[in-house]
Amino acid sequence: GENVEQHPSTLSVQEGDSAVIKCTYSDSASNYFPWYKQELGKRPQLIIDIRSNVGEKKDQRIAVTLNKTAKHFSLHITETQPEDSAVYFCAVSPSGNTGKLIFGQGTTLQVKP
Amino acid sequence: DAGITQSPRHKVTETGTPVTLRCHQTENHRYMYWYRQDPGHGLRLIHYSYGVKDTDKGEVSDGYSVSRSKTEDFLLTLESATSSQTSVYFCAISESAPEGQPQHFGDGTRLSIL
Secondary structure, three states: OOOEEEEOOEEEEEOOOOEEEEEEEOOOOOOEEEEEEEOOOOOOEEEEEEEOOOOEEEEOOEEEEEEOOOOEEEEEEOOOOHHHOEEEEEEEEOOOOOOOOEEOOOEEEEEEO | OOOEEEEOOEEEEOOOOOEEEEEEEOOOOOEEEEEEEEOOOEEEEEEEEEEOOEEEEOOOOOOEEEEEEEOOEEEEEEOOOOHHHOEEEEEEEEOOOOOOOOOEEOOOEEEEEO
């Protein structure tokens, strides 16, 4: 089955710097790649997603890039702010019409003021 | 926010007792999912449903069963709770589509098994 690896597990940056989180996956037929943000004690919330027919997608300070050949995708956060501090999860939708998502292990991002 | 309600929000129970968690949605979405979240493991799929009375196992289904008798309700049952099932449980929903679709999560249930 699909396997998703997420790195790094923790990331600390200064306010205003950029942060990059990377995920690799194993199933080349996977077709959908969302990113979730989870604040302490809260639900995971979708922040951006990308489909396999697109290489890059941007929404204000966040962007996701997808390299299908290398089977990895990355979350980029620019001009980080303290409120960006949270746990970020990548996920992959394997081939097949099940709607299932396989999640990475999560990255704890700390933005220091 | 998607209309997803999980109940109870918190529960403490003893080893060996049965426990049922409820997920209720008002979005009329076809797919519903149960996850558990533990430190260092991210979100792991327990069971999911792709329609009324249609369910399938996820990656950590042992010790859990589910039922879906109505579109809006998806129940997760721990048949005989063990301490290893202490966790935060999230329900999620998504619309049906041939490609992947975003899942939207409920607020979670914090379950402690003593």
